Amino acid sequence: MKQLVRTAPAVLPAALRTPLAMSGALATAVLVALAILHFHDSGLTGVDAAVLPSLDGVEPPWRYVALVIDFGGEPVGSVVLVALIAGVCILARRARTAVLTVLGVLVTVAVTTLLKPIVGRTIHGEFLSYPSGHTALATALALIIGLLLADRLGLGRASAVPLVLGLALIAGIAMGWAEVALGAHYPTDAVGGFCAALAAVPATGWVVDRVADRL
Template structure:
């Protein structure tokens, strides 16, 4: 029997096999990228080609990139995540609020742990792979879409759009290689569904 006011519609479509497949593929992709870029101090030819074109962009694109980047900076990211949590709570999606915190935090933790293990550098020594900014933006977008959508296609379209926007800002600002952002994107796609699945198992066990 339900004892709270949480909507019957579950905010996390854990039973959907396509989302699980996406998460597994993302985890495999991340592992492959970690191996490929381990110890590298330069980007790929694609990274150099894309960076050369984006870095040349002036106003207002650089200012816009800084705004996008701020939403995943420590202060800006905390404000963005806090707003997402408040909206979820306001709508009665308490599990989604928890997922926003744990999924985003887990994605950032994943990139933080992997950076020294992979050891890929940019700008003279800064660890770059995978991008924590891209992981955070992707994770938050994925949580939002798991709340408002029930089909995989719109979930992925919006999530990819959010991840791409953050990736664009990171490359334009010369903070990451494009392939670093791909790693961050994969990290979020792997971590958020895994956290959601774990939450579902814990909730199921407590109701048994």
């Protein structure tokens, strides 16, 4: 396994390191800014007040769609998705990306889990909500899939950056919509979750490459 990891292609190709570092830095700033803005504040204001009433409590059949998407962020669904993506990476001889699939998700979930009690924002009076762990997880997995596809297709920066960030945005919007529609999160919680993944996954990928290069 050590040999497979050491000789596998880098998780973060040189062409993507700077763009993902910049997007990660911006995402970190937004994550922190929203955390400060909503520190121990569960009021419905600003963007949340404008967006939430039109999304919260959607009726069937869209509610069923939201439940299906939400399942991907639940423990069973997320384990299945992580195992599936890691398995595809192994079959594609991308051992480092398989490692990132596991570690990237763990780091992303850890960030959202640690932030929730620190920020202390609640929804429905008792449930910690900021940032959205489900949205973070979906975004993290989409980022990893994007990195795998960009590598396998041999894309340059001009094509790889829109692919990776585009997939992350689509996954973040889909899961964020589902969480808000099901009444589990405020819209800004979803933005925070998206930003958490955008910050955590590239940073974890950089560490995976550095460690693997030294094996």
